[in-house]
Amino acid sequence: MKPLFLLASLLFSAVFSLHSHAQLIASDASVRAMPPGQPNTAAFLSLSNTGGRDIRLVSAATSVSKKAEYHSHTKDDKGVMRMAKEAFVEIKAGETFVFKTGGHHIMIMGLKKALKPGENVDMVLTDSNGTEYSFTFPVVSIMAKQPSQDHSHHHHH
Numbered sequence: 258m259k260p261l262f263l264l265a266s267l268l269f270s271a272v273f274s275l276h277s278h279a280q281l282i283a284s285d286a287s288v289r290a291m292p293p294g295q296p297n298t299a300a301f302l303s304l305s306n307t308g309g310r311d312i313r314l315v316s317a318a319t320s321v322s323k324k325a326e327y328h329s330h331t332k333d334d335k336g337v338m339r340m341a342k343e344a345f346v347e348i349k350a351g352e353t354f355v356f357k358t359g360g361h362h363i364m365i366m367g368l369k370k371a372l373k374p375g376e377n378v379d380m381v382l383t384d385s386n387g388t389e390y391s392f393t394f395p396v397v398s399i400m401a402k403q404p405s406q407d408h409s410h411h412h413h414h
């Protein structure tokens with residue numbers, strides 16, 4: 258093989274292997290704008306695993322905050338909703354995992370500045386193999402089509 262051809266085929270296989278990792282498809286992504294002075298906010302989205310293997314997301318990071326964590330919302334024995342940090346989130350092959358109000362969410366902690374509606378937040382989610390998935394979240398007003406606690410959170414689709 259001529260060196261140039263070899264280089265081209267190496268580049269092609271690198272691009273191809275990157276592409277084969279792109280098996281998490283995001284939809285309905287949003288980050289909630291919070292009033293000035295609030296240190297934390299939350300990101301929501303649906304992630305569809307179009308690949309043939311389960312994906313275990315173990316970390317999240319964004320440039321707009323000091324850290325980001327996977328959280329769940331659960332009811333305690335007094336019926337009070339509480340957030341808990343989750344070590345990972347598992348997205349089964351062929352299934353869609355929904356981060357939504359009142360359920361799982363990506364907690365954005367230690368905001369470096371207030372986020373305004375219309376801005377975008379870039380976030381990288383990393384799985385247990387070290388594969389990174391990059392997504393862009395539009396910042397939306399806390400007033401905008403916020404599903405309330407007493408209805409619509411049973412609608413999964």
Ligand SMILES: [Cu+2]
Pocket residue numbers: 299328329340341362363364
């Ligand atoms: Cu939280």
